[in-house]
């Protein structure tokens with residue numbers, strides 16, 4: 591498996607420039623995008639020595655689903671831009687790696703078709719202005735076997751991207767853009783509901799009977815409010831630096847969200863996680879698992895389902911290697927003591 595940078599470079603060669611820019615880019619000055627990776631690197635590790643690490647176990651469980659590693663596939667839009675097999679390849683690669691797919695509301699293949707290729711999967715929900723359209727998407731996902739819903743809470747409007755000013759929807763044929771959104775009347779992505787609130791968590795729970803995780807939480811007060819409305823999990827995320835630029839890095843937001851959740855629900859995190867060391871850092875700050883966004887798109891673009899599987903397997907092996915070097919044979923051995931106190 592190629593190191594992450596080489597994989598991205600290879601994907602970049604294969605993709606049209608506009609598609610690469612859409613995947614890689616962030617909003618505004620891309621300051622949050624840059625800080626996501628930098629913030630993980632700022633956390634220094636305190637490895638233990640002379641522990642028997644001849645066998646290291648990365649397996650875990652999340653809301654009843656066993657996972658080979660604490661690594662999930664983040665929801666990202668329009669996989670047909672990366673590969674002709676689109677989300678079907680992503681679903682297969684994810685299943686083969688023993689991971690879990692979070693399928694985007696903006697997938698470029700029909701929910702039911704993706705589900706038939708997938709192992710365990712959750713459905714990511716954007717609340718649209720037309721609440722009926724949202725409800726019908728949720729019903730379809732529930733019927734197709736989604737085990738949970740992920741309400742993306744940080745997108746009342748779509749962030750303005752610096753690199754591709756235009757609308758990435760222009761790159762897609764209608765049948766891919768609207769694979770699950772037949773109800774949208776035009777090609778614009780601007781049909782998000784800006785009036786989405788915490789009450790939508792209750793509504794999604796009642797409509798589906800599924801656990802609802804909230805993605806995009808960066809503050810303790812919001813975390814508490816989500817729990818008050820019955821959230822089954824929280825995902826600390828700034829949308830990979832694609833929404834409010836200047837928002838803090840997820841590694842910096844994670845501790846307060848973990849503290850506010852008081853161990854009542856699992857807290858996950860995404861944004862700039864690129865190595866097994868980053869996975870350890872996230873777990874040491876109290877996350878139960880991480881999600882990968884762009885690396886999955888680079889794997890998909892370079893080698894379809896095989897590429898997705900290899901990215902996930904690489905991160906699992908790298909996590910195992912990092913655990914061994916840190917003197918921690920099990921994931922449950924990772925705690926806050928793994929991190930050095932922050933330098934002023």
Ligand code: FNR
Nearest residue numbers: 613664665666667694742829830860861862883884
């Ligand atoms: C995203 N993300 C995203 N999130 C979401 O909830 N629904 C979506 O449809 C999308 N679409 C999307 C497209 C692209 C091209 C990117 C890069 C990201 C955000 C995604 O789920 C995740 O939060 C970040 O990608 C995580 O950061 P990294 O791993 O990409 O740094």
